Amino acid sequence: MMLKILSMIYKMVQSNSYATKRDIYYSDTLLFGSQRVVDNLINEISCMLQIPRRSLHILSTTRGFVAGNLSYTEEDGTKVNCTCGATAVTVPSNVQGIRSSLNIKDLYSHAKFILIVEKDATFQRLLDDEFCxxxxxxxxxxxxxxxxxxxxxxxxxxxxxxQIPIFTLMDADPHGVEIMCIYKYGSVSMSFEAHQLTVPCIKWLGLLPSDIKRLVISQKD
Known part of the structure; x- marks a missing residue:
């Protein structure tokens, strides 16, 4: 199975084309059996070769959204304006690494800070309230x-x-702390790339779990 994926990677690098992990799985579902098998193999290959996944020409499906004072030009020349409104812009599926500007260039912003929001519902509420x-x-x-x-x-x-401050708005529970730590310190599955994915200076914004006891906030509240 690993040889199959390596063969696909070689062809994509040679042709300068890209595929998602989902594309690779559906190229031979009988061989791979499940998406998780493909995900694990790609992580192993990336770790073994000591190069980021994007250098293998394998993309991840994007779930995130971005809005606010930001504009940039993608690799294919598409100009994206994230000016905050009623809707947000999907995070690009081909964000290049920090040392290269091949896939996102001409990035432009006057922003004074960045706010990372845990939940989509909260993010949409802030958009509706014209937070940006x-x-x-x-x-x-x-x-x-x-x-x-x-x-x-x-x-x-x-x-x-x-080089501006970055804050996180998370739930004051273990899951919220875990998500904040992924942005700040990285995840176990991508630990070999942590130095390229993390921002150690990220700061927690809002209620801390310790505040619940310190401020005598009951669970009913």
Whole structure:
């Protein structure tokens, strides 16, 4: 199975084409059996070769959204304007690494800070309340729960480029803390790429779990 994926990677690199992990799975579902098998094999190959997954020409499906004072040009020349409105822009599926500007270039923003929101519902509520306009200029991002690779890459790309404060708005529970730590310190599955995906200076915004006891907040509240 690994040889099959390596063969596909070789062909994509030679032709300068890309595929998602889902594409690879559906290329031979009988061989791979499940999407999880493909995901694990791709991570093993990336770790074994010590290169990021995007260098293998394998893309992840994007779940995240971004809005606010941000515009950029994608590799194919598409100009994207994330000016905050009633809707947000999907995080690019081909965000390039921090050392290259091949896939996202001409990144432009006057933002003073970045806010990462845990939940899509909260993100949409802030959009409806014109958060980005009232506190402009700023950028707001959500990974809609556990962030996908592209969302984490975009956060790191913005931090490297803009060097502005980044805050997280998470639930004050173990799951919220875990998600914040993924942005800040990385995940176990992608630990070999942590130095390219994390932003150690990210700060927690809002209620802390310890505040519930300190402020004598009952569970009913």
């Amino acid at each position: 306009i009232k506190l402009a200029p700023c950028i707001m991002i959500t990974g809609r729960g556990i962030p996908d690779l592209n969302t984490r890459l975009l956060v790191r790309k913005l931090w490297d480029t803009l």
